[in-house]
Amino acid sequence: MxxxxxxxxxxxxxxxxxxxxxxxxxxxxxxxxxxxxxxxxxxxxxxxxxxxxxxxxxxxxxxxxxxxxLIARNDHAVAESRRLLDRLFAGRVSPLVAQLAKRDALSEDDIAEIEALLKELRA
Amino acid sequence: MxxxxxxxxxxxxxxxxxxxxxxxxxxxxxxxxxxxxxxxxxxxxxxxxxxxxxxxxxxxxxxxxxxxxLIARNDHAVAESRRLLDRLFAGRVSPLVAQLAKRDALSEDDIAEIEALLKELRA
DNA sequence: GATTTATGTTTACATGCGTAGTTGGATAGG
DNA sequence: CCTATCCAACTACGCATGTAAACATAAATC
The missing domain is CATH 1.10.10.10 (Winged helix-like DNA-binding domain superfamily/Winged helix DNA-binding domain)
Incomplete structure (x- = not known):
């Protein structure tokens, strides 16, 4: 499957x-x-x-x-993302975010969005 | 280049x-x-x-x-990540994080790490 | 009914990738 | 010196991918 x-x-x-x-x-x-x-x-x-x-x-x-x-867009996106995270970041997200931040690839809006997202997650 | x-x-x-x-x-x-x-x-x-x-x-x-x-590990990782984000998430990180969260692919530790990271960024 | 049109199937061909055998030249050891 | 060894370069080959032409077949139109 x-x-x-x-x-x-x-x-x-x-x-x-x-x-x-x-x-x-x-x-x-x-x-x-x-x-x-x-x-x-x-x-x-x-x-x-x-x-x-x-x-x-x-x-x-x-x-x-x-x-x-027959497949969902999000299933594909998540599968590809996992592949990349596994290959390049030991399967973890935060190193990816850290790298992007270091390269100024994160806008203020991006940061705010992610924070809101995470806050909601732990609510 | x-x-x-x-x-x-x-x-x-x-x-x-x-x-x-x-x-x-x-x-x-x-x-x-x-x-x-x-x-x-x-x-x-x-x-x-x-x-x-x-x-x-x-x-x-x-x-x-x-x-x-001749190339740096991080340069490669960031380039590949950008490719993936552009292709699948309109170039933005938060939708990726959102999807992973929805799939329970984010542990408590992951979330805490990312939050700490972002907090530091805006300091 | 014959021919044009629409639509998928088969075949094609170059390039990149994964994997490795063969070749040729330098070198170290006798 | 000659030979065995070590190393990179060259060659190879099947499979996936990107791109598309040729072919077959069914349907629509005249």
């Missing part, structure tokens, strides 16, 4: 499905076109790879193929 | 050099052997790829090749 690893390009293709599903390949390609310059063929290839990986399913409605995601 | 992207296996090979440098290929292979089951040849290949990417340099001392890192 582990989440199948999906590539960056595949991610770009599943993303529209997280905003709205189901969608056809053409609809997905249209939405993806804002950020990427792929042909429809490329989007279809990525879709079929996502289907092969069990990350996306389709149902055929007559001639239309309607795609929908 | 962008940091060259290095692969996971390459990372395992450069890691010993961050602890101690310079080292020979054999010394690196020994240290890497704790976590990976690679032949010496594999380690050498990874080393040469790191050299090609400008992440590692060597100096030859007679017959000995001594390797040393």
């Amino acid at each position: 582990a989440i199948e690893r999906i590539s960056e390009s595949e991610y770009a293709v599943i993303e529209p499905l997280w905003d709205k599903a189901p969608l056809t390949a053409v609809e997905i390609a249209d939405r993806v076109a804002k950020d990427n310059d792929w042909t429809l063929q490329t989007v279809k290839t990525l879709l079929s790879r996502l289907v092969a990986k069990g990350a996306v399913a389709f149902e055929t409605q007559g001639r239309r193929y309607l795609y929908r995601p | 962008a940091i060259e992207r290095i692969s996971e296996s390459e990372y395992a090979v450069i890691e010993p050099l961050w602890d101690k440098a310079p080292l020979t290929a054999v010394e690196i292979a020994d240290r890497v052997a704790k976590d990976n089951d690679w032949t010496l040849q594999t380690v050498k290949t990874l080393l040469s790829r790191l050299v090609a990417k400008g992440a590692v340099a060597f100096e030859t001392q007679g017959r000995r090749y001594l390797y040393r890192p």
